[in-house]
Structures are given as C-alpha cells and as structure tokens.
Amino acid sequence: MGSVTDRLDQFLTRDYAAGFVTPLEAEMAPKGLSEDIIRLISAKKKEPEWLLEWRLKAYRHWLTMTPPRWAHVHYPPIDYQDIYYYAAPKVKKAPRSLDEVDPELLRTYEKLGVPLHERAALAGVAVDAVFDSVSVATTFKEKLAAQGIIFCSFSEAVLEYPELVRQYLGSVVPPGDNFYAALNSAVFSDGSFCYIPKGVRCPMELSTYFRINAQNTGQFERTLIIAEEGAYVSYLEGCTAPKRDENQLHAAVVELVALEGAYIKYSTVQNWYPGDKEGKGGIYNFVTKRGECRGANSRISWTQVETGSAITWKYPSVVLRGDNSVGEFYSVALTNNFQQADTGTKMIHIGRNTRSTILSKGISAGRGSNTYRGLVKVLRGAEGARNYTQCDSLLIGDKCGAHTFPYIEVKNPTARVEHEASTSRIGEDQLFYCMQRGISAEDAVSMIVNGFCKEVFKELPMEFAVEAQKLLGVSLEGSVG
Amino acid sequence: MNETIERYVAEFRAQATRLPGARLPWLAAAREGAIERFARQGFPTLRDEAWKYTALGPIEKKVFPLAQADLGKVSEVGAWLLEDVPHRLVFVDGRYAPALSRVGALPAPSLADSLAEVLARAPHLAEPYLREAPAAGAFVELNTAFMADGAFVQVGEGVIVEEPIHLLFVSTTAGCVSHPRNLVVAADGAAVTVVEHYVALGGGGYFTNAVTQIAAGRGARVEHYKVQQENVKAFHIATVVARQEAGSRFDSHSLSLGAELARNDIATRFDGTGCETTLNGLYVVAGRQHVDHHTTIDHARPRGTSREFYRGILDDRARAVFTGRIVVHKDAQKTDAGQINHNLLLSRDAEVDTRPQLEIYADDVKCSHGATVGQLDDNMLFYLRTRGLEEGHARDLLTYAFAAEVLERIRIRSLRNRTERLMVERMAEAERLKELV
Numbered sequence: 001m002g003s004v005t006d007r008l009d010q011f012l013t014r015d016y017a018a019g020f021v022t023p024l025e026a027e028m029a030p031k032g033l034s035e036d037i038i039r040l041i042s043a044k045k046k047e048p049e050w051l052l053e054w055r056l057k058a059y060r061h062w063l064t065m066t067p068p069r070w071a072h073v074h075y076p077p078i079d080y081q082d083i084y085y086y087a088a089p090k091v092k093k094a095p096r097s098l099d100e101v102d103p104e105l106l107r108t109y110e111k112l113g114v115p116l117h118e119r120a121a122l123a124g125v126a127v128d129a130v131f132d133s134v135s136v137a138t139t140f141k142e143k144l145a146a147q148g149i150i151f152c153s154f155s156e157a158v159l160e161y162p163e164l165v166r167q168y169l170g171s172v173v174p175p176g177d178n179f180y181a182a183l184n185s186a187v188f189s190d191g192s193f194c195y196i197p198k199g200v201r202c203p204m205e206l207s208t209y210f211r212i213n214a215q216n217t218g219q220f221e222r223t224l225i226i227a228e229e230g231a232y233v234s235y236l237e238g239c240t241a242p243k244r245d246e247n248q249l250h251a252a253v254v255e256l257v258a259l260e261g262a263y264i265k266y267s268t269v270q271n272w273y274p275g276d277k278e279g280k281g282g283i284y285n286f287v288t289k290r291g292e293c294r295g296a297n298s299r300i301s302w303t304q305v306e307t308g309s310a311i312t313w314k315y316p317s318v319v320l321r322g323d324n325s326v327g328e329f330y331s332v333a334l335t336n337n338f339q340q341a342d343t344g345t346k347m348i349h350i351g352r353n354t355r356s357t358i359l360s361k362g363i364s365a366g367r368g369s370n371t372y373r374g375l376v377k378v379l380r381g382a383e384g385a386r387n388y389t390q391c392d393s394l395l396i397g398d399k400c401g402a403h404t405f406p407y408i409e410v411k412n413p414t415a416r417v418e419h420e421a422s423t424s425r426i427g428e429d430q431l432f433y434c435m436q437r438g439i440s441a442e443d444a445v446s447m448i449v450n451g452f453c454k455e456v457f458k459e460l461p462m463e464f465a466v467e468a469q470k471l472l473g474v475s476l477e478g479s480v481g
Numbered sequence: 482m483n484e485t486i487e488r489y490v491a492e493f494r495a496q497a498t499r500l501p502g503a504r505l506p507w508l509a510a511a512r513e514g515a516i517e518r519f520a521r522q523g524f525p526t527l528r529d530e531a532w533k534y535t536a537l538g539p540i541e542k543k544v545f546p547l548a549q550a551d552l553g554k555v556s557e558v559g560a561w562l563l564e565d566v567p568h569r570l571v572f573v574d575g576r577y578a579p580a581l582s583r584v585g586a587l588p589a590p591s592l593a594d595s596l597a598e599v600l601a602r603a604p605h606l607a608e609p610y611l612r613e614a615p616a617a618g619a620f621v622e623l624n625t626a627f628m629a630d631g632a633f634v635q636v637g638e639g640v641i642v643e644e645p646i647h648l649l650f651v652s653t654t655a656g657c658v659s660h661p662r663n664l665v666v667a668a669d670g671a672a673v674t675v676v677e678h679y680v681a682l683g684g685g686g687y688f689t690n691a692v693t694q695i696a697a698g699r700g701a702r703v704e705h706y707k708v709q710q711e712n713v714k715a716f717h718i719a720t721v722v723a724r725q726e727a728g729s730r731f732d733s734h735s736l737s738l739g740a741e742l743a744r745n746d747i748a749t750r751f752d753g754t755g756c757e758t759t760l761n762g763l764y765v766v767a768g769r770q771h772v773d774h775h776t777t778i779d780h781a782r783p784r785g786t787s788r789e790f791y792r793g794i795l796d797d798r799a800r801a802v803f804t805g806r807i808v809v810h811k812d813a814q815k816t817d818a819g820q821i822n823h824n825l826l827l828s829r830d831a832e833v834d835t836r837p838q839l840e841i842y843a844d845d846v847k848c849s850h851g852a853t854v855g856q857l858d859d860n861m862l863f864y865l866r867t868r869g870l871e872e873g874h875a876r877d878l879l880t881y882a883f884a885a886e887v888l889e890r891i892r893i894r895s896l897r898n899r900t901e902r903l904m905v906e907r908m909a910e911a912e913r914l915k916e917l918v
Contacts, residue, residue, distance in 0.1 A: 070530065072840075378854075380829075393839075393841070395841070395843075395844035395846070396844065397844055398811075398812075398814070398843060398844045398845070399811075400842075400844065401840070401841060401842045402839070402841045403838070403839060403840045403841060404837075404838060404839040404850070405836065405838050406836065406837060406838075406852070407834070407836050408833070408834065408835045408836070408852055408854060409534075409832070409833075409834045410824075410826065410832065410833045410834075410854040411832045412826075412829070413826035413827065413828060413829055413831065413855075413856040414856060415826075415854065415855065416853075416854070416855040417852075417853060417854040417855065418851070418852075418853045419837065419850075419851060419852040419853070420849070420850075420851045421837070421839060421849060421850050421851070422847075422848065422849040423839060423841050423846060423847070423848040423849070424846070424847060424848075425844040425845055425846070
C-alpha cells in the first residue's frame with residue numbers, strides 16, 4: 001500500500017492554477033463595518049433611499065446575531081472589522097462596451113478561461129463577470145433583451161428595474177435569515193440579476209464568474225433570478241480567487257424565484273482558493289442559496305461542484321410551495337489537505353405532490369473534512385410528497401473525515417421519504433486492476449473518482465462538466481493515499 | 482438556575498445522608514459532583530442538538546419528590562412475569578422488593594442482587610462503575626445524585642448464565658420520581674441476558690429516570706432487553722451506556738410502548754478490537770405519546786461491526802424522534818457499520834423526525850445508513866383485499882408485519898409472545914387478527 005500511497009500523495013500535490021493576482025488598482029472603502037460604510041456603499045452605487053434603509057435594517061439586525069456554531073467546521077473567530085467591504089477596480093468612467101474594459105482585467109479572465117468577448121459568442125454563453133465587488137461587463141445583453149430577458153449586474157438592475165428588484169429582493173432569503181445572509185444584505189456590493197419573462201426559454205446559458213482579487217476583502221455578491229410563468233433558464237456560476245496567506249470571507253446570497261411552470265437550473269463550479277498544503281489561507285465560503293418554487297409545476301435544480309475554499313458552509317435549498325413542483329440537488333464536494341466542507345441542502349415540501357431528489361457525493365482526501373448536512377421537511381399539507389436522498393462518501397487517506405447528518409421531519413402520512421448513505425474508500429483491488437492494465441495510479445484514481453461523481457456531472461452543462469472533471473483531477477493532486 | 486433545579490438541589494441536601502451508601506466517601510463525592518454538574522447545566526432545551534425535537538416542559542415544570550416505597554402496595558406481579566425466565570428481581574417505586582423477587586442459583590462467582598444491598602455489604606464491587614459515572618447529560622447526573630436502588634448483576638469469568646434475568650420495575654405512586662440504577666457486568670468470556678422491564682400499577686403520572694451501565698469484558702456477551710410499558714401519563718427517561726472490550730458482543734433490544742414522554746439514550750463504545758453490537762428497536766405510539774430514541778455507537782477501535790434496526794409505528798397525534806449516531810474514530814479501520822430506521826405513519830396528525838448520522842474519521846471502513854418514512858403501501862393493501870380481507874383487517878395485518886421484523890429478533894420466547902400479543906391487542910380488529918397470527 002505504501003508505494004501506492006506515496007504515488008497518490010505526489011499526485012495530489014498540484015498547484016492552484018487560478019492563484020495569480022491581477023495588478024489592478026482598486027478603489028476601496030476603509031476597513032471595517034459601520035452604518036457609515038453601508039451608506040458609503042449605497043451612495044457609491046447611487047442606490048435609492050429604500051434600498052439603503054433595507055441595508056441598514058439588515059445591519060441592525062445582524063448586530064444582534066451570533067455566527068452559527070452547529071456546522072462541523074473549525075476556524076478562528078472572524079474579525080468583521082478587519083475586512084474591506086467595498087473594493088472596485090478603478091476605472092475612469094463606466095465602460096460602455098467590452099472595448100472600454102481594462103485590458104488587464106480581460107487578460108485575467110482569459111487566464112481563467114472565462115469565455116468573455118468573442119470567445120463568448122463561440123461558446124454561446126452570456127457572462128456577467130463580477131470582479132471583487134463590481135460587475136465588470138455583461139455580454140450579450142442586446143441579444144437577450146430582444147426576447148425581453150434582463151441579465152445585468154445587480155447595481156444596474158437596482159437603477160433600471162427598481163420595481164422588480166424591490167418586489168423580489170429578500171423574498172426568498174429574508175435579510176434576517178441567518179448571520180451571513182444578514183451581513184450580506186447589509187453590505188452586498190454587486191452580483192447578477194436575471195429576469196426571464198413569461199413563456200420565454202432563455203436561448204443561451206447565462207453565466208457569472210466571480211473572482212476575489214484585492215487583499216483582505218470580503219466578497220458579498222447577491223444574485224436574484226426570476227423566472228416568470230413557463231420560463232426556462234440555465235445559469236452557471238464559477239468562482240476563483242488568488243492565493244493569499246490570509247483567509248478571505250465570501251458571504252453571498254442567491255435567490256431564485258420560479259413561478260408557475262418555470263424551470264431554473266443553477267449550476268456552480270466553486271474553485272475558490274483552498275489554502276495551501278498546511279491549511280494556511282483560503283476562502284471562507286459562507287453562502288446562502290435558496291430557491292422558491294412559487295407556482296404549480298415549477299422546478300428548481302441546483303448542481304454544484306465544490307472543490308475550492310478553505311471552509312465551505314453552504315446549503316442550496318428549495319422551498320416547494322407550488323403543487324407538483326420539483327426540487328433537485330446534485331452535488332460533488334471535494335476536500336483535500338485541510339479543507340473543510342459542511343454542505344447539503346434543504347427541501348421544504350409545502351405543496352401537494354411535490355417531489356425532491358438529493359444526490360450528494362462527498363470526497364475527502366488528505367486531512368479534509370467533508371460533511372453532508374441536509375433537511376427534508378414535509379409539512380402537513382404536502383399530500384403525496386416524495387423525496388429520495390442518496391449521499392455517498394469516498395475516503396482517500398486515513399486522516400480525513402466524512403460525515404453525514406441528514407434531518408428528516410415528516411408531518412404528513414402520505415409522504416414517502418427515503419434516505420440512503422454509504423461511505424467507502426477507493427478499493428485497493430480497483431486500483432490494482434487498473435494498474436495491471438497499464439493505467440498509472442494517478443489516472444486510475446482520477447478514473448475511479450470521476451466514475452463516483454458521474455451521476456452528478458451528467459447534470460452539468462457540457463462545458464462545465466469538462467471543467468469540473470479537470471478541477472477534480474487538479475484538486476485531488478497530492479492527496480491520494 | 483431555575484426554581485425546579487433549586488428544589489432538586491435542596492432535596493438532595495436534605496436527603497443526602499439518608500441515601501444508600503452515604504457513608505462511602507467515594508460515593509458521597511460522586512453524588513456531590515453530579516448534583517453540582519446538574520445544577521450548572523440544568524435540563525436540556527430544544528437548542529441542544531441532542532434534544533432538538535423533544536421538549537421537556539412537562540418534566541421541568543414540576544418537581545417530583547422522591548418516591549417513598551411502600552413495598553406492601555404490591556402483592557402480586559404475576560401479570561408481568563415471563564414464564565420461561567426463572568430469575569427475577571422486582572423493584573417497587575425503585576426499591577428492591579425481596580418478597581416478590583426470586584433469584585435461583587447462579588454459577589459462582591456470579592451475583593444478581595439489589596444495588597443498595599451490594600453498597601451495604603460489598604461496595605467495592607460497584608465502586609469502579611459508580612465512582613466515575615458516565616458523562617451522559619443532566620438526567621444521568623440527577624440519577625447519580627439520587628439513585629437509591631436498582632439491580633446489580635455480575636457474571637464471573639467464563640461463566641455462561643443460560644437463563645435470562647428479569648428486572649421488573651413497578652411504579653405505584655403518582656407524582657413521584659424514582660431513579661433506578663442498574664449495573665450489568667460480564668467478566669471476560671462471560672455471557673448474560675437481562676430484561677429490564679418497566680410497568681405501572683394505577684393510572685397516575687409519575688417520572689422514571691433510569692440509568693443502566695453495562696460492561697462487557699473480553700469476549701463477553703451481553704444481551705439487554707428494555708421493555709417500556711409505563712402508563713400513558715408517565716415520563717420515562719432512560720440511559721443505557723455500554724462499554725465493550727475486545728471481541729465482546731452487546732445486543733440491545735428496546736421496546737417502547739408506553740409513557741406520555743419517553744426518551745431512550747442507548748450508547749455503546751468499542752474499547753477493544755473486533756467488537757460487535759446489534760441495536761434493535763421498536764416504538765409503537767398513539768394518542769399524544771412522544772417517544773425519542775437517541776443511539777450512539779462509538780467505533781473507537783478497529784475491526785468493529787455494528788448493526789442497527791429501528792422501526793416505529795405512529796398513530797393519532799403521536800410523535801417519534803430517532804437519532805442514530807455512528808462515530809468511527811481515527812484508527813478504527815475495517816469498521817463495518819450499518820443502520821436502518823423505518824417509520825410507519827398511520828394517521829394524518831402523527832409526526833416523525835429522524836436523523837441517522839455518520840461521523841467517520843477512518844478510511845478503510847464500510848458504513849451505510851438509511852431512513853424511510855411513509856404510510857402503508859397501497860399495492861399491498863390492494864393485494865390483500867383481492868384475497869378477500871376487509872380494508873381495516875388488511876391494514877392491521879400489514880402494520881403487524883411491519884413490526885414483525887423487530888419482534889423476530891427477540892430471542893426470549895415468552896417475551897416475544899407477550900410483545901406480539903400486545904401489538905395485536907392495540908389493533909382495531911384485534912379479534913380477527915388473532916386468528917391470522
């Protein structure tokens with residue numbers, strides 16, 4: 001086993017490919033959090049009065065809250081006064097087209113492989129790129145606008161579609177929902193806004209790329225997606241950050257609203273900087289994501305591939321309010337070195353004949369700790385509700401941990417709820433089999449891991465699936481044992 | 482500190498010198514430490530993860546004075562006896578009743594006696610287990626502080642006690658509390674089966690707060706049955722803590738049928754390699770009953786095997802909670818753990834909250850868990866009806882069959898028959914069902 005372990009160890013030590021810093025001048029607000037900072041953020045973004053009030057209310061509520069402690073993760077307390085809450089790349093004036101965007105910035109995205117600019121056209125992806133806290137450029141806006149689809153940065157939406165924003169903002173994740181959601185509601189700087197009108201099928205996959213660039217900043221983006229009756233949209237989100245020794249905080253809020261017959265597919269590939277091999281640095285990814293199937297026959301599907309971040313605390317959830325609505329959660333979470341992930345989902349069945357599927361694949365390597373935590377709740381009125389949950393864990397190495405904490409609460413006898421979980425490791429016989437066929441240990445592990453995750457990967461849009469597979473390979477490097 | 486806790490502390494101060502073993506300095510110190518920790522932590526609340534679904538309001542609101550046992554109250558226990566179990570220790574309101582008990586000859590050097598008696602005559606036998614009581618929460622502390630009696634079962638090295646030992650606890654006094662404390666110690670290579678059985682005489686509410694400690698030596702086998710048939714106004718809190726040494730086997734069966742509020746904490750820890758455990762459980766509740774099972778299997782050493790089978794049947798406005806925690810420690814390689822919890826909802830107003838949990842820190846392990854909640858299968862009902870069974874009858878039969886898997890694992894014939902009978906009697910169409918099963 002020793003030699004295989006060693007080889008696997010070598011294989012697991014590859015570098016974080018997105019770890020470069022872009023030398024851009026950033027405009028930053030002073031460190032720390034106070035009502036003045038919130039007023040400053042709000043003023044910078046020329047926000048209407050009601051939004052400032054909304055932020056301040058959230059902030060005052062946040063002050064009364066304490067960070068959640070129930071998650072299976074360990075980290076020193078965060079000093080919320082030692083964070084920059086606003087950092088924008090300095091530009092002389094607002095860019096009117098891609099040509100006006102700082103070429104340095106575009107090069108960054110190029111390095112990251114974001115299909116911005118012409119490449120976007122080829123890939124057929126509309127990108128709203130968020131660099132630190134400000135949305136840099138939104139591609140394909142016109143093409144989408146022709147169908148009445150709104151896809152723009154959140155700040156733009158606040159100025160141009162205040163009624164829509166006001167109607168839906170905080171309606172799925174209320175500002176006081178939890179500690180990090182309240183913090184986000186107070187200081188969110190930008191994010192994406194997406195509105196699909198009635199009966200429209202969004203012709204391309206919408207995509208946002210988040211990147212934390214400046215030092216000591218927190219990224220607090222806010223995403224709001226509304227799919228009107230019968231609309232369809234597939235939304236992709238990717239995240240990276242440069243390597244730094246300090247831990248950086250990322251506390252985002254994503255809200256999805258699906259009205260009658262609408263379908264929202266939300267895919268995430270999260271590759272924030274995970275910290276180095278000794279567990280130094282890395283992103284704290286404390287995210288609140290929730291979708292609400294408001295109308296009958298609506299459907300929300302979350303797919304996530306979580307390979308980055310020092311600590312992940314994330315539970316994309318679906319509130320199944322409409323009759324016959326469907327919620328789905330497909331997840332691959334990988335922790336290597338000292339990474340910790342406490343992730344899962346919540347499926348709240350309210351409407352009749354609501355259905356949910358949860359498929360979670362956790363991979364722990366090195367000293368990683370990977371926790372699935374999920375809630376399936378069937379309320380009294382949810383006649384005929386159905387849930388199927390499967391969570392599997394794969395352990396690579398004898399110093400990692402894999403935990404499963406499902407919560408099942410059923411108040412309706414017609415509901416059928418099933419939960420299954422298993423934990424195992426890569427079998428020596430599997431490895432041996434592959435190796436005697438001439439496949440290297442490295443390739444064999446990556447093959448086995450990819451096979452383990454296949455059911456989730458097939459839910460990802462094609463480009464993302466390829467990227468996710470590559471990422472998994474990279475993230476596992478140096479940990480196989 | 483709230484008023485109830487203050488009252489318990491005051492009662493402890495008043496009673497301490499009269500409790501069994503009060504003259505033993507080590508026991509007095511253990512009791513003192515326990516009441517202090519209890520006063521400090523108080524009763525668990527819904528904010529405690531382990532008590533998230535069980536509110537203790539009814540227990541907390543009231544101060545239950547210690548039951549003053551009047552052994553004369555109970556003259557006959559025949560209705561609860563198990564005919565093929567010759568050894569029995571009977572306790573009335575937590576106190577040993579020698580007149581009702583009968584312990585046959587056990588192979589030396591084994592012993593089955595009242596704990597109070599052991600503390601009076603040979604306290605060194607109980608000392609290792611009571612000096613360092615398990616840190617398992619407020620109710621164990623309360624028990625340690627106030628425990629007056631219970632069973633002490635010790636089986637010597639290599640001794641196999643073939644016949645089960647029946648521990649029967651009869652509650653007779655409404656509004657009072659008893660704190661039974663049982664010790665079951667199986668030396669290396671020993672084997673013993675114990676049935677811990679709780680019943681009530683009369684319909685008034687009372688509070689039972691029991692703690693059972695089990696120690697299985699190397700290669701020992703301990704089989705523990707806990708049959709909870711308290712009356713429906715009673716509060717029943719029970720903790721079973723087992724410690725297993727290398728190669729030992731511990732089988733637990735928990736049958737929870739009675740009580741308004743019942744909570745069973747069952748935990749075992751593997752302190753040596755190659756241990757085995759099976760936890761079986763069946764809870765059948767109706768009316769406004771609330772039952773909560775919290776099991777923990779600590780795979781602290783390699784090559785352990787554990788299996789857990791829990792089933793629940795809920796009717797009316799009953800509520801059941803199940804938490805099954807399996808922890809595989811860092812070096813516990815080659816662990817094999819499986820756990821399953823099935824729940825059957827028979828009414829619109831019943832509620833189930835289930836949490837199977839795996840916490841794994843070793844890689845060469847095989848662990849799985851599953852949980853389901855649902856109602857009777859329509860296809861099965863339809864099938865039985867096509868065979869000429871009325872709907873109610875078919876429902877009863879399927880409900881009975883659901884429980885049968887757990888009942889079949891009961892190895893004591895008289896206990897299995899009795900439980901089957903109890904199950905049938907609960908059914909709406911009991912008379913017709915009797916013909917079938």
